[in-house]
Amino acid sequence: MERVVTINLNGNSYQLEEPAYDALRAYMTRAEAALGANPDKAEIVRDLEQAIADKCGSYLSPGKSVVSASDMSRILGEMGPVEGEAEAGAQQQQSGAAPNHEPFRPNRRLYRIYDNGAWTGVSAGMAAYAGIDVAWVRIFWIVSGLFTGGFTCLVYLVMIFAVPVASTSEELAAAHGAPFNAQEVIDRAKREYGRFTETSTANWRSEERRWRRSWRQQQRTWDADRGAGATQAAAAPAQPVGYVERMFAGLFAFVFSIITAALLIAFLIAFFSLLSSGSVLGWTPPGDAPTWLVLIVLAIAYAAISSPFSALQRTSYATLSGRRTGGATDGLATIAIVVLVGAFAWVYSPDARAFMEQGYVVVRDFVTYWDRQW
Amino acid sequence: MPIADEQFAGLRKGLLEFAILTFVSGRASAYVGDILEALAPTPFATQEGTLYPLLSKLRREEFVDYQWVESGQGPPRKYYQLTDKGSGRLGELAAYWRHLTSTLESLGR
Numbered sequence: 001m002e003r004v005v006t007i008n009l010n011g012n013s014y015q016l017e018e019p020a021y022d023a024l025r026a027y028m029t030r031a032e033a034a035l036g037a038n039p040d041k042a043e044i045v046r047d048l049e050q051a052i053a054d055k056c057g058s059y060l061s062p063g064k065s066v067v068s069a070s071d072m073s074r075i076l077g078e079m080g081p082v083e084g085e086a087e088a089g090a091q092q093q094q095s096g097a098a099p100n101h102e103p104f105r106p107n108r109r110l111y112r113i114y115d116n117g118a119w120t121g122v123s124a125g126m127a128a129y130a131g132i133d134v135a136w137v138r139i140f141w142i143v144s145g146l147f148t149g150g151f152t153c154l155v156y157l158v159m160i161f162a163v164p165v166a167s168t169s170e171e172l173a174a175a176h177g178a179p180f181n182a183q184e185v186i187d188r189a190k191r192e193y194g195r196f197t198e199t200s201t202a203n204w205r206s207e208e209r210r211w212r213r214s215w216r217q218q219q220r221t222w223d224a225d226r227g228a229g230a231t232q233a234a235a236a237p238a239q240p241v242g243y244v245e246r247m248f249a250g251l252f253a254f255v256f257s258i259i260t261a262a263l264l265i266a267f268l269i270a271f272f273s274l275l276s277s278g279s280v281l282g283w284t285p286p287g288d289a290p291t292w293l294v295l296i297v298l299a300i301a302y303a304a305i306s307s308p309f310s311a312l313q314r315t316s317y318a319t320l321s322g323r324r325t326g327g328a329t330d331g332l333a334t335i336a337i338v339v340l341v342g343a344f345a346w347v348y349s350p351d352a353r354a355f356m357e358q359g360y361v362v363v364r365d366f367v368t369y370w371d372r373q374w
Numbered sequence: 375m376p377i378a379d380e381q382f383a384g385l386r387k388g389l390l391e392f393a394i395l396t397f398v399s400g401r402a403s404a405y406v407g408d409i410l411e412a413l414a415p416t417p418f419a420t421q422e423g424t425l426y427p428l429l430s431k432l433r434r435e436e437f438v439d440y441q442w443v444e445s446g447q448g449p450p451r452k453y454y455q456l457t458d459k460g461s462g463r464l465g466e467l468a469a470y471w472r473h474l475t476s477t478l479e480s481l482g483r
Contacts, residue, residue: 010449031423040430045431047452051422052407054448080421 004066009053010046015065015247016056019172020072024052031082044082052079069172109243111166111175120160128175161254164246164320211311249319256313257330258304261337267302268338271295272359275366310334386417391428392471395456395464398438400467403444403453429454437463 005021006013016024031048035041052075059071067075110129112121123141127134166175255367268281274294280285285294310330317330345352397412398404404412406425413419432438438458440452456464 012449035427038427038430040434044426044430047406047426048422050449051426057448078421080423082423083427 009049009056012053012368014053014056014060014067016067016072017069019167020067021070023076027076027079027082029053031208034082047080050078055079072074073173090369102372109171109174110163110280111171113166113172113175120156121165122159122163125163125166125175148258158251158254161250162247164243164250177245206216210317211315246320249316253313253316253320253330253333256309256316257333257337259336260330261307261341263302263306263309264334264338265341267298268359269307269355270298272355272362274298312330382417388417390420390424392433392464392467394425394432395460395467398416398454399456399461399464403441403443403455405451405453406450409454423480432460435463436460 003018004015005018006015007021007024007281008014028045028048032041032045035044038044055075055078056067056071057073059067108129111125113124113128114121123137124134127137130137141152141156145156164171165174274285275281278291280298285291313330313334316332321329342356346356393413393416394409397409401408406422406429409425410420410422427468429438431453433440436457439457440454442450444450444454
């Protein structure tokens with residue numbers, strides 16, 4: 001899914017995907033800069049806009065009303081860099097006519113691409129990377145999933161987390177490994193990539209260190225407000241991070257989601273088996289400790305064990321989304337895994353099914369008890 | 375050929391103005407699409423990004439002028455034609471070009 005920007009090119013409106021719009025604006029900004037003090041600047045800019053509008057028109061049809069990022073990179077490639085008069089003399093010696101420029105090829109990278117009909121973007125990204133039709137990749141996943149008994153489905157699942165989404169025009173260009181002629185965009189991409197690789201690794205580490213400090217503090221006063229610690233831990237870099245960092249953040253998000261979900265499941269099992277049978281996996285609380293006390297101890301132990309993992313999970317999601325707080329994604333992911341595991345257990349394991357029914361009985365009894373008492 | 379392309383780019387660039395004036399002189403009027411299309415198969419192949427600024431410079435120097443002409447589909451287009459001053463300039467360029475080539479030939483002898 002891509003946001004669409006409606007623009008006015010010389011009095012006609014066109015709809016562009018957001019990365020296409022970014023690329024166009026970068027091109028026009030550079031054109032204006034190159035024209036500098038040219039007295040006919042405004043007119044040339046209008047002419048260029050008109051030429052781009054004409055080209056946009058040729059990429060559209062009754063069935064296609066939006067100019068995509070790849071359309072735009074092709075259009076701007078056809079337009080060629082705008083040469084001001086001052087610059088034209090200087091360039092004359094160096095590189096000469098625009099069509100002979102070696103097109104810039106960004107590093108080809110695997111991204112997820114949300115394009116037409118993409119569900120997770122994994123297949124579209126792989127297709128763009130390999131330069132083949134997305135249908136072949138989808139068929140590959142389905143066939144290999146059938147033959148390996150679902151193993152590749154797991155690979156696919158991990159890829160959803162580990163492969164970053166291409167969200168900017170530079171990333172889209174990198175996903176296709178396509179030449180990209182809008183010089184401004186390239187310059188920006190190079191500059192920013194350099195900066196990110198320098199800073200983001202350090203950022204990620206310092207965030208981890210900061211988190212560890214805050215966690216130790218939290219350990220000391222861990223009956224204090226747990227939310228404060230978690231928010232601080234989630235203060236991931238609020239800027240886009242490099243490809244590798246995003247990949248690791250994705251993997252961490254995946255692993256920690258599973259760990260927190262497993263801990264939650266373990267807690268639920270322990271909680272309900274204590275309530276219903278007074279023991280946890282065959283272990284009976286010592287002596288005459290009342291059940292409510294054991295439950296409280298269990299809840300505290302769960303909070304202590306799971307809080308570092310959920311904080312790490314939260315940081316990973318925040319890094320992925322590039323926002324300071326990862327939103328509710330991490331919690332939702334945990335709940336989704338728990339529900340999924342629960343559903344599978346319900347269908348495939350009679351023991352688990354019996355246990356869950358037992359849990360339901362416990363809850364029902366508790367509710368009737370509550371009603372009677374109050 | 376690609377090597378020659380790269381090496382002589384500066385030479386072609388300097389002559390692009392000559393090429394455009396020559397093309398425009400050959401017909402009553404031409405719009406940018408015509409010029410691009412005609413130059414595309416030649417060594418003077420160019421792009422909008424180069425052509426628009428160059429045409430505006432030629433117009434400012436009064437070598438060409440344009441008129442808005444309604445097109446069948448889409449918005450009106452600018453049709454350029456050579457001015458009197460422009461054909462004078464083209465004559466000068468052609469004479470100078472002949473002078474250059476004959477000089478080069480005589481140097482080799």
